[in-house]
Amino acid sequence: MSWVPVPEGCGFTLDNLPYGVFQPRSGGPRVGVAIGEQVLDLAAMWAGTPLGADLGTGSLNRFLRRGPREWAYVRREVRRMLETDDRRRFCERNLHRIDEVALLLPVEVADYVDFYASEAHATNLGRIFRPDVAEPLLPNWKHLPVGYHGRAGTVVPSGTPVRRPSGQRGPGDFGPSLKLDIEAEVGFVVGAPSTLGEPVGTGAFAEHVFGVVLVNDWSARDLQRWEYQPLGPFLGKSFATSVSPWVVPLAALEHARVPVPGQTDPEPLPYLAEKEPWGLDLQLEVLLNGRTVSRPPFRDTYWSPAQMLAHLTVNGASLRTGDLYASGTVSGAGPDQRGSLIELSWNGAEPLRLADGSTRTFLEDGDTVTVRATAPGPDGGRIGFGEVTGTVSA
Incomplete structure (x- = not known):
């Protein structure tokens, strides 16, 4: 169970963690995952790393190109962050209300x-x-x-x-x-x-x-x-x-x-x-x-x-x-x-x-x-x- 509140009937649960690209009121677009009524800034969670650079873009493409092993690693780590207190304070600083950000096209569509x-x-x-x-x-x-x-x-x-x-x-x-x-x-x-x-x-x-x-x-x-x-x-x-x-x-x-x-x-x-x-x-x-x-x-x-x-x-x-x-x-x-x-x-x-x-x-x-x-x-x-x-x- 996540420490982030998830309203009853909300489909963005800890078992889901869908990915998207959002733009907060200040700063450029970046990749995040939805949990409850909020979105966690993944670029911030891996700031200063090559993965963070791939997540700090206007599309999911650079992250997706990393392949299934990296997809599984990020999903596992995000879930751990959202159900334990290990990085809770840092996560809380990088959560944004979904209704306060702009949601963009998630990928640069190739074909x-x-x-x-x-x-x-x-x-x-x-x-x-x-x-x-x-x-x-x-x-x-x-x-x-x-x-x-x-x-x-x-x-x-x-x-x-x-x-x-x-x-x-x-x-x-x-x-x-x-x-x-x-x-x-x-x-x-x-x-x-x-x-x-x-x-x-x-x-x-x-x-x-x-x-x-x-x-x-x-x-x-x-x-x-x-x-x-x-x-x-x-x-x-x-x-x-x-x-x-x-x-x-x-x-x-x-x-x-x-x-x-x-x-x-x-x-x-x-x-x-x-x-x-x-x-x-x-x-x-x-x-x-x-x-x-x-x-x-x-x-x-x-x-x-x-x-x-x-x-x-x-x-x-x-x-x-x-x-x-x-x-x-x-x-x-x-x-x-x-x-x-x-x-x-x-x-x-x-x-x-x-x-x-x-x-x-x-x-x-x-x-x-x-x-x-x-x-x-x-x-x-x-x-x-x-x-x-x-x-x-x-």
């Missing part, structure tokens, strides 16, 4: 890849866009984790306003998107790089991936629908991707690990087989203007993050520190478990009613979207991910 790993989501979109086809999933979907390369330069921190994008909506039709949507997703941050030409197998997932963030991959469905054939998403996806400020380390998620849903028809090819399960039992919550509209379960996602990573690198593509890849929209089987408005409103046919009596099919200017998540922790506790939020501007 961004977005997958399409939820069977419920892919099935729903198949039924919406191909209603006359008996099988809503495309023929390759259960053979490999489908994905596309996104735009790293438009990955933005939580709280950044999202400007409504413009583009081609159809033949000769150019203008602002009329079908601006959300995608509630889970993202994975690569720490340790890999060598070009050498695939990363599912068993090496935890040697390269440091932790997990929440993602809202904003989507302009009308732009996307017109442009995506034959090469896939482009301008309908590349204008903004919001990520949460806190990276929950994989080490905090041991109690959340679950097998992925049965993959038997067909069985995955050998490079996608998992000896150790890396599905994660995360419970997401999507809020629109403060009202909960969906609770997508990540544990139902068909492809695991380890399988996504294996597929991403099977052709020899290398990993770089700061690479981010996301799950694609997380949806469950129930109507209240859909992680996008195109599903929640069934492409506008079933408008969503809000608490103030208004309805939505897609996002309007001024709408605020928030995605939260928790996961099982030790002794019945819950690991919190904080939230990723954004407001639509014209």
Whole structure:
């Protein structure tokens, strides 16, 4: 138990210790870990050392590049500091209230890849866009984790306003998107790089991936629908991707690990087989203007993050520190478990009613979207991910 107060229901416990980059009222940005309602300045805790220099920067990248042994060492030492009195007075001088600091983008994103790993989501979109086809999933979907390369330069921190994008909506039709949507997703941050030409197998997932963030991959469905054939998403996806400020380390998620849903028809090819399960039992919550509209379960996602990573690198593509890849929209089987408005409103046919009596099919200017998540922790506790939020501007 930590000597730092952790309010009941707060997911930033001693069993979590998520990492982020913050800027206090005086001084530059630096790396910290969240505990309760405060953040501990890690750069100060290792001041005067090479590790301290790596932690005293505006991103996690230099620390992540140190690899799994250093990740484990820092986590172990931080936990000891926060549950014993050995360095309590020094720690207390370097604790900052989270609501009194600026939370920044946690990593310098190297590459961004977005997958399409939820069977419920892919099935729903198949039924919406191909209603006359008996099988809503495309023929390759259960053979490999489908994905596309996104735009790293438009990955933005939580709280950044999202400007409504413009583009081609159809033949000769150019203008602002009329079908601006959300995608509630889970993202994975690569720490340790890999060598070009050498695939990363599912068993090496935890040697390269440091932790997990929440993602809202904003989507302009009308732009996307017109442009995506034959090469896939482009301008309908590349204008903004919001990520949460806190990276929950994989080490905090041991109690959340679950097998992925049965993959038997067909069985995955050998490079996608998992000896150790890396599905994660995360419970997401999507809020629109403060009202909960969906609770997508990540544990139902068909492809695991380890399988996504294996597929991403099977052709020899290398990993770089700061690479981010996301799950694609997380949806469950129930109507209240859909992680996008195109599903929640069934492409506008079933408008969503809000608490103030208004309805939505897609996002309007001024709408605020928030995605939260928790996961099982030790002794019945819950690991919190904080939230990723954004407001639509014209």
